[in-house]
Amino acid sequence: xxxxxxxxxxxxxxxxxIVVLGFIFYWSAYLSVSSVAPSSxxxxxxxxxxxxxxxxxxxxxxxxxxxYFYMHVLSTAGPDWFAWSxxxxxxxxxxxxxxxxxxxxxxxxxxxFILPFGVAIFSSPIIVDNAxxxxxxxxxxxxxxxxxxxxxxxxxARKSDQTKTALRWLALSGLLIILSTLAKEGYVLLYVxxxxxxxYRWKPSLKLFLPMGLGFAFISGSFILxxxxxxxxxxxxxxxxxxxxxxxxxxxxxLQTIGVYLTGGNxxxxxxxxxxxxxxxxxxxGLLVSRLxxxxxxxxxxxxxxxxFIVMAPYTVLPNHVYPYYEIxxxxxxxxxxxxxxxxxxxxxxxxxxxxxxxxxxxxxVGLALIFSVADFKGRQGIARWYDSMALENQKLLRExxxxxxxxxxVKSACIKGASMFSPWYLHDAGYLKxxxxxxxxxxxxxxxGEPTHSGLKAGADTSRNRTVLITEYGDAPSDCVRIEFSx
Numbered sequence: 001x002x003x004x005x006x007x008x009x010x011x012x013x014x015x016x017x018i019v020v021l022g023f024i025f026y027w028s029a030y031l032s033v034s035s036v037a038p039s040s041x042x043x044x045x046x047x048x049x050x051x052x053x054x055x056x057x058x059x060x061x062x063x064x065x066x067x068y069f070y071m072h073v074l075s076t077a078g079p080d081w082f083a084w085s086x087x088x089x090x091x092x093x094x095x096x097x098x099x100x101x102x103x104x105x106x107x108x109x110x111x112x113f114i115l116p117f118g119v120a121i122f123s124s125p126i127i128v129d130n131a132x133x134x135x136x137x138x139x140x141x142x143x144x145x146x147x148x149x150x151x152x153x154x155x156x157a158r159k160s161d162q163t164k165t166a167l168r169w170l171a172l173s174g175l176l177i178i179l180s181t182l183a184k185e186g187y188v189l190l191y192v193x194x195x196x197x198x199x200y201r202w203k204p205s206l207k208l209f210l211p212m213g214l215g216f217a218f219i220s221g222s223f224i225l226x227x228x229x230x231x232x233x234x235x236x237x238x239x240x241x242x243x244x245x246x247x248x249x250x251x252x253x254x255l256q257t258i259g260v261y262l263t264g265g266n267x268x269x270x271x272x273x274x275x276x277x278x279x280x281x282x283x284x285x286g287l288l289v290s291r292l293x294x295x296x297x298x299x300x301x302x303x304x305x306x307x308x309f310i311v312m313a314p315y316t317v318l319p320n321h322v323y324p325y326y327e328i329x330x331x332x333x334x335x336x337x338x339x340x341x342x343x344x345x346x347x348x349x350x351x352x353x354x355x356x357x358x359x360x361x362x363x364x365x366v367g368l369a370l371i372f373s374v375a376d377f378k379g380r381q382g383i384a385r386w387y388d389s390m391a392l393e394n395q396k397l398l399r400e401x402x403x404x405x406x407x408x409x410x411v412k413s414a415c416i417k418g419a420s421m422f423s424p425w426y427l428h429d430a431g432y433l434k435x436x437x438x439x440x441x442x443x444x445x446x447x448x449x450g451e452p453t454h455s456g457l458k459a460g461a462d463t464s465r466n467r468t469v470l471i472t473e474y475g476d477a478p479s480d481c482v483r484i485e486f487s488x
Contacts, residue, residue: 017095018091025087025131028123033128033385038084041391042079044422045422045427047135048424050134051075052075054072054077056072062227063233064138064227065182066182067141083134087130094332098332100307100336103154104303105340107343115369121331125267125269125324126327127328129383132387139326141183142180142187145183146190147190149173149194150173152173153170153195155169156170156173157198157202160202160204167208174213174216178220181220185236186311188220188224189313191217195214195217201300237317241320243320244320246321248319257316257318264324265326266322267324269378269382270324281334283338284338287341287342288305304340309330335368345364397424398424401437405437408482409440411480414482414483414484416444417483417484417485421452421453421456425457427460429460442469445468445471447471
């Protein structure tokens with residue numbers, strides 16, 4: 001086969017990838033669909049909580065300690081730092097899949113292949129969620145560390161002829177998978193699978209790699225067990241069928257959940273996108289089967305395809321916890337798998353130019369990127385408009401509170417009427433108002449049973465340590481409280 005790939009410096013490749021993918025991310029999530037600049041205005045209740053995480057003293061626990069420490073440090077730096085760090089994690093995650101692809105297929109693609117690769121991934125409507133919703137921080141932090149650990153395992157196996165170097169890479173991979181597990185449980189399976197694939201593919205010392213790799217996986221598993229047994233983490237599943245974290249191991253339920261994720265996660269803005277993903281997977285399976293029949297050998301693309309479903313696996317047993325924004329974790333693997341398959345296609349031209357040799361694969365990738373761009377634009381635009389409108393509404397709310405902050409601080413109380421489900425009292429303990437806006441007061445929020453927002457406001461008040469108190473009329477609050485009314 002003609003040489004259609006250039007051996008570039010890995011450091012330059014990473015820097016180039018960050019710049020290119022960063023621009024594509026910014027274009028897809030903001031410039032192409034919104035006239036509003038990126039901000040850290042909270043929209044969801046998780047946003048309020050995460051931006052305020054630095055206000056409380058950090059307490060070490062079994063439950064995702066690294067994620068909580070990350071949240072504490074970044075929120076202390078400020079909401080803008082927190083928001084941009086999450087966006088950077090999203091870009092870094094996709095870059096890691098690209099680097100994994102490069103090593104798995106034993107080729108260094110010319111840098112221009114990363115352009116359609118990034119466009120195909122970041123065209124998805126869920127990229128708007130991943131750019132604006134801060135609740136994705138745990139999955140992205142754990143995902144980046146988990147993918148990095150898998151990449152290090154493959155690197156160690158490829159360098160197994162240099163024992164000391166291989167040991168360093170393998171030890172680093174172990175540290176990374178342990179850190180990934182401390183951020184969120186979900187990448188140990190990927191680590192073990194990558195370890196076994198590396199042993200199968202590059203034949204390193206079995207006595208060295210298997211015990212060490214499985215040892216790191218065992219340590220990671222011990223932390224997961226500790227979180228469940230010692231801390232009773234609900235994140236690791238419960239038996240209550242009505243719970244968000246109900247675990248259903250029924251094969252039919254798992255297959256159904258996989259189908260839901262592949263077709264757009266039941267999100268109206270993802271329907272067309274889901275149809276494209278389904279067709280893409282059918283094409284990938286067809287190419288894999290035909291390649292297996294023709295060559296009678298295990299194609300590296302199988303590893304990438306398996307990675308997609310292994311990463312998806314922890315979410316498939318939670319049928320009550322289906323959220324489309326998780327797609328960012330596996331769609332890069334689908335695109336990488338497709339790219340690795342078409343990279344074997346040869347140009348009919350006999351000219352020696354490496355660019356000519358790459359013409360067919362890059363033409364197919366550009367075509368795929370265009371399909372995603374066109375199919376996903378309206379969905380991406382619709383989600384962006386919703387976020388922009390909600391951010392504008394919350395900005396007005398927060399400015400109204402800020403304009404009366406001196407009066408509120410003086411009397412130490414405020415009476416709120418018309419709090420919506422996107423306000424800082426809904427499913428939130430009002431910590432944002434105290435730690436980010438620096439308004440230390442008691443918030444008397446008007447709410448009656450039967451109203452759509454009552455249960456969420458009550459949940460927020462119950463965890464607020466008396467920062468929020470629910471009332472039914474102004475007479476239930478101090479007479480000098482500062483009254484603020486919002487239209488629902």
